Amino acid sequence: MKITGKVWKFGDNINTDLILPMKIYFLTPQEQTRYVFEANRPGWADEVEAGDIIIGGRNFGMGSSRPAARSLKNLGIGCLLADSINGLFYRNCVNWGFPALEIPGVDAAFDEGDTAEISFDDFGVRNVTTGAHLDGIAMPDQLLKIFKAGGIYPLLEAQGLIAPPA
């Protein structure tokens, strides 16, 4: 599985309240996407295009367990790359079937607007613009399976443990 897209950069310590603020907590998942990064980058959710890539620095996604990864997925983001990803946020990427990789050094290796090519076969990323290549931290098979199933809900639904969406 390969993902290619244009890079947007966000720096260190991006938190979940910036991705999914409380004031829109009750909207539908699709409506929530319009408010992604509204507080720190107003207008961005309208500018970004399907398939674009987010690159963070250290500690991306710190904060709440709210389904912020679902908002990034529903916004059409192709993949999240970061030097490190908060453990809870990483879980939620797997949970919602949103592609995310920890790649130490990725923040420094890209400028905004570069093109990134990510492989979920060897968990590496290439900066198509500069030619640089970095190795990411592999996603364990067990998690890759959940991720490829589209997340936990489709898995549990297929096993008859939860009901389909109401």
Added chain:
Amino acid sequence: MGMTIIEKILARASGAAKVSPGDLVSVRVDTVVMFDNNFLPNIWREILKLDDPKKLVVVFDHRVPASDIPSAISHQNGRRFVEKFSIERFHDVGPKQGICHVLVADHAYALPGTVLVCSDSHTCSAGAFNCAARGVGAPDIMYAATKGETWYRVGETVRYQLEGALSPAVSMKDVFLHIAETYGEHTNTNVEYGGPALSNLSINARRTLATMSAELSAEFATFEADEVLLDYVRARNPAPFEAQAPDADAKYADVRTIKLDEMEPLVALPDTVLNNSRPVAEVAGERIDQAFIGSCANGTLDDLTVAAKVVAGRRVSPKVRLIVTPGSQTIYREAVSKGIIATLIEAGAVITNPTCGACSGGHLGVLGPNETCITASTRNFKGRMGDPSARIFMASPATVAASALKGAIADPSEFLR
């Protein structure tokens, strides 16, 4: 090479002799805590089969009593779920109401050496109970409730060795701010707390530090178990358990000593607690509109007691709203019977019912544009408590109470000698 506390609990729960950093483990789950957000229409999926209803605890806490229609619907969904599976440990709006992590402590639902999951990020609060507890996602809760298991990536562990005792105007909130200021984020790393100072720290004080560890971006935060903890748990929960101690040759990424005697009141500046705190003297005089004491981190009886001590016989500045939210009805009742609530009200504080409330910007103290708040709660992210232009400083309950009196950020030391 031996194991840290969290490695031992996860090894036991996964049936492995040993786990090490880098492993991915599947573990059986002992306790599953669900709360109102799990039942919101935009995330809830009806559960058809449960692994074991006795493992479940259901709590309504984020917006109770319901502050809006979606919250009311989440409560209805939750009540139907509780009835369908005859779940006994249920905390609806009423006499057993409270914030889930506070109730987990009040009732010792978190047993030492066991695994507890909840999809609130401050679940690490139960780490004070020598329990492997951390925030997971809402879908993880569905998985754990229906299958009885979950997965964890095992990270390295940093050990914090606590020594000495706190002075009267300093609390574990200040110790947390010191750790966040000095060492910054701990992404993908566990933290372990222990050392000779434990015997000087109440369960409430330990819980403040364990809860706030989510803000270090840490994985698990786990305290050593001592006799104080074991007695506390045995008095509240008859279930058997086996506490886990670190091996003498446990491997840590780092061991850091914190001398509690050397701690001082700190204040985190707005937007983050990471590398962002100052001694209170450096921000004293900053005018505030609201002062908040509450949340799973600072709604304990200890927190209410110290706030009352600061404001006793004094008046909150007429320009400030001091909002105090006890963590549970149990705490609220105790605070009433000890006269703490009367003292706070007489000083001009507003007491709200137990709920997450202002901490997550849901209700009961939402901030307007350009307002300034000092809070003893869990987070000061931009926009967390209301409008994104509001500034949120974070400090201990004592510092928040002292600031409410002065109408500006203030050192609590003069009130707590």
